[in-house]
Amino acid sequence: MTSVDPGTPPVAGLLLAAGAGRRFGGPKALAELEGEPLVLRALATLAAAGCTPVRVVLGAAADQVRALLPDPAQAVLAEGWETGMGASLKAGLAALSQETGPVAALVHLVDLPWVGADILARVAAGATSETVARAAYDGVPGHPVLLGRRWWTEIAETAQGDRGARDWLAGRPDLHLIECGDLGSGRDVDHRTDLPGTPPS
Numbered sequence: 134m135t136s137v138d139p140g141t142p143p144v145a146g147l148l149l150a151a152g153a154g155r156r157f158g159g160p161k162a163l164a165e166l167e168g169e170p171l172v173l174r175a176l177a178t179l180a181a182a183g184c185t186p187v188r189v190v191l192g193a194a195a196d197q198v199r200a201l202l203p204d205p206a207q208a209v210l211a212e213g214w215e216t217g218m219g220a221s222l223k224a225g226l227a228a229l230s231q232e233t234g235p236v237a238a239l240v241h242l243v244d245l246p247w248v249g250a251d252i253l254a255r256v257a258a259g260a261t262s263e264t265v266a267r268a269a270y271d272g273v274p275g276h277p278v279l280l281g282r283r284w285w286t287e288i289a290e291t292a293q294g295d296r297g298a299r300d301w302l303a304g305r306p307d308l309h310l311i312e313c314g315d316l317g318s319g320r321d322v323d324h325r326t327d328l329p330g331t332p333p334s
Contacts, residue, residue: 144257144279145235146184147225148175149297150243151192151214158325160193161244163201166328170201175243182253184239188228190214190221217295226285236262238285240278240298244322252313253277265302266309268319274310275319278302 150162150172157164162172172189179187189207191198192214199208211224222240229238237260239253248268256268256279264281267274278298280288291301302308313319322328 142236142260143185143234144183144260145229145232145238146176146179146182146187146253147222147229147238147240148172148179148187148189148243149218149221149225149240150175150198151190151195151211151221152218152243153193153215156323160198161322162191162198163194164322164325164328166246171243171246171322172198173201173203174246175241176202176207178248178250178253179239179241181250182239182257184253184257186229186232186235188225190225192221217293218297219292219294222292222297223289226280226289230285235282236260237264237279237281240276240280242276242321245276245319246322247317248276248319249317252316252319255313255316256311263307264309265305265307266311267302268313269310270312270317270319271314272310272312273319275313 154161164171188209190209190211192211199205209224209228211221213220239257256277262282264279266279288298288301
């Protein structure tokens, strides 16, 4: 199992899983890959990467998704989740701000089932409260994104709509792109046919 060095300060895992999946045809958190709901697959990946604590932000079908969680206390309901990822990011960072331990939050998306623990651990390695980093795949920025605790309030104030932290990250000279193309493609699940074994609709 790939994990963050136990001697380093804790990095929290923040899983954004609130979307309704309109193009997908339903909440992606409930979709299954190899018989496993994507939300559980992503939570397991964050845990395997050594993230603690882990919080999952819910919105669409929140009760159904919460019922799947091994620990319902991990769930955070995003008020206004329908407006986009910004609301989820605000809710998640607010919840993590109540925790005293983590120096940074590793933001992961529920529709990235092929982004493994090795990628998450690489991005989280060496995190400090001032770190701003994200995975890159053949030089193209992707997820996960690592946000040092120092910036959480500032990010929450600027996060809006579907852009999440994108505007805040844009042009930051301290943003570290961490190449992960050797570990995976970083591709997401956009349509049900993206999942193996799913027949075309």
